[in-house]
Each structure stands twice: as C-alpha cells, then as structure tokens.
Amino acid sequence: MQVPMLDLKEQYQNLKTEIHASLEDVMSSSTFILGKNVKKLEQDVADYSNVKYGVGVASGSDALHISLLGCGVEEGDEVITTAFTFFATAGAIGRINAKPVFVDIDPKTFNIDPTKIEAAITEKTKAIIPVHLYGQMADMDPIVEIAKKHNLAIIEDAAQAIGATYKGKKVGELGTTACYSFFPTKNLGAYGDAGMIVTDDEAIAEKMSVIRVHGSKPKYYHHVLGYNSRLDELQAAILNVKFPHLDDWSNLRREKAHTYNQLINEQLSDVIVTPFEEEHNHHIFHQYTLRVQDRDELQSYLKDHGVSTMVYYPKPLHLQPVFEYLGYKEGDLPVTEKACQEALSLPMFPELKQEQQSYVVEQIANFYKEKAKA
Known part of the structure; x- marks a missing residue:
C-alpha cells in the first residue's frame, strides 16, 4: 500500500465544478487584482476570526513581514519567538533587519514556552511571535499578560492554525495581528501562494493595506516603502469555494x-x-x-x-x-x-x-x- 503525506486530488474532484465556475467568473469580469473575491474573503476570514479587518497578501511569509511593519517593528528592534518553526517566522524578522530572539518550547505541545519569554525581554524588544504549531494554539494568557506589562505587540503566526481555539477564543482574538498561510498544503489551501493578516486594530489594518501596494495611497503617491504583496483574485476565488468546508x-x-x-x-x-x-x-x-x-x-x-x-x-x-x-x-x-x-x-x-x-x-x-x- 502507498500512503501519501497529503492527497489533494479527491478534494479537488469534489469541488471541481464550483472551482471552475468561480475561475470563469473572474476571467469574465477581467478584474484580476483586489477585486470582489479578495474583499469577500478578507471579510469572511476576519469574521471567522472574530475581528474586524482582513488584509489579503501574497503569502503567509509576507503576512508575517507586513505584520511586523504594521506593528511598528524597525531595524535594530528585537522580536521574541520560537526556533522550532518554519523559517518564515524568523526570516520575516531578519528581512527588516530586526533581531530574532529565540526561546525554548513546551515539551508537550511543541509551542513556545511562556515561562521563558520575560527573561528574554530587553529595552529593544518590540514584539512576540508565538507560533501555533501543527494546528494547536500556544498558551496565550501568560503571553498576553507579558505583552501588556511590557507594551509589546503580539503577532500570532497562525500559518498552520486557522480555526484553532484557545479557551474559546479564536486565532486573531488575542494578538495584535494574526497571520494565515493559504499555501496549498494548509487546511484551507489555495492553488498557489496566498496569505492573510487579520486584526481588530483599524490603524494597523490601514497601514498594512498601504504597505501591500507599494506603500501608495492614493495610487502613485507613496508615503512609505511598501511591497507588491497582494492576494491574487484567482486564488481568492478558489479559497471562497473552499472556505465553507x-x-x-x-x-x-x-x-x-x-x-x-x-x-x-x-x-x-x-x-x-x-x-x-x-x-x-x-x-x-x-x-x-x-x-x-x-x-x-x-x-x-x-x-x-x-x-x-x-x-x-x-x-x-x-x-x-x-x-x-x-x-x-x-x-x-x-x-x-x-x-x-x-x-x-x-x-x-x-x-x-x-x-x-x-x-x-x-x-x-x-x-x-x-x-x-x-
């Protein structure tokens, strides 16, 4: 017998008719960038996360990167996180020339150990990135308490955890922002790279929305150095078909x-x-x-x-x-x-x-x- 790690073929066959119809709708509309499908998915995922705002971006990695910028993390700042995670978690910190500060994990859950965090805080610390690894949320109550005490942002790396809960709270409810990946292998997977950031903070949501379009608002007027990191309309259409499941x-x-x-x-x-x-x-x-x-x-x-x-x-x-x-x-x-x-x-x-x-x-x-x- 052959048992694959993951098999997406049956899922595709079950949704094939709906997916093809949704893609045809995008093609017919000729609106390919930040159209109605992206807006719908942003609102649906925000509502699902019990927060107000969703910002669709090109990948889960970009979601982390843009979240850090949205939360005001700058060159020379420090961000506390776990070393037992995919590279993107710390890569996002390094790409803005901030410093990743690694602490150990809980041996039972594999998630960041909250008891190790406070000792790692310095005057340069600006944020904590707990990773909800394998689909289980980190122990958030002590992390929130530490963040409030030291005025730190919490950026939830929820690339593997859309739909997970902690004491009845959804991913996104306890952090400043939360970052989702819609990589094809995820529980909610696109047919290419895609990601989203959710937050309850209007100012941060607005800042991240500007950063993802080259830092421009209005178009062709640039106030910050941004990126080209928009959730693709075709990927959003596919995700809108999948999301109810x-x-x-x-x-x-x-x-x-x-x-x-x-x-x-x-x-x-x-x-x-x-x-x-x-x-x-x-x-x-x-x-x-x-x-x-x-x-x-x-x-x-x-x-x-x-x-x-x-x-x-x-x-x-x-x-x-x-x-x-x-x-x-x-x-x-x-x-x-x-x-x-x-x-x-x-x-x-x-x-x-x-x-x-x-x-x-x-x-x-x-x-x-x-x-x-x-």
Missing part, C-alpha cells in the same frame, strides 16, 4: 488524529508519544506529529514500505547557518533541539482512509518489532 475538513482531521491515537496507544505507547492537546484547546491537526525513538531509521523504514512522512523540523532556527551571527550554540535550547531529533509527522488529510491509517501504524509496529529482534 473548512470546519468540516478540520473536524475530519480531528477524527483521523483520534484514530491514530487509539491505534498507536494500543500497540506502541512504550516507544511513541502521541500529540498532546491541552484541554482548553481545539486542535485542528494541520499535522499529526509524534515523538518517536530512532526517528531517522523509522522514517527510512516507512518510506521503504510505502508510507510518506515528514520531519517538521530537522534543524532548529537558532542553529541555522543564516543565523550564526546571533551567536547561539548547540545546547542553548535543549527542549527544541530534542524535538528536532524526535518529531515525525504522519500522513494527515481529511480524505485519509482508516485502512491507510491501520497500515501506517502496522508498519511502525513492524519496525520496532524487527529492531527488538536485532
């Missing part, structure tokens, strides 16, 4: 995660730690990520037996060559570094079949049985 898809992911948990805990609880979900959280399982022994050997074995897996993330950001200038060394963030050696993500998508999941877990069990005999 988002919660159903995320609930199916939760069902798949529950099935994995049952199968793994019955057979492999001595060598595998299944994902931890805080009681007050609603995890949307963008990824289903385990802690495993002999990770690299297991991944190789599964590949040989038709099971696709991914390692998110094999090398933490504080040890990446591009950030050598920051002066971090191995051992500085021990929980993060251990996670990079143990984390393994299994196939996860709404259309995943139970027989596929059973096969995946069977192959994992076979690996450890063979290893025990060796």
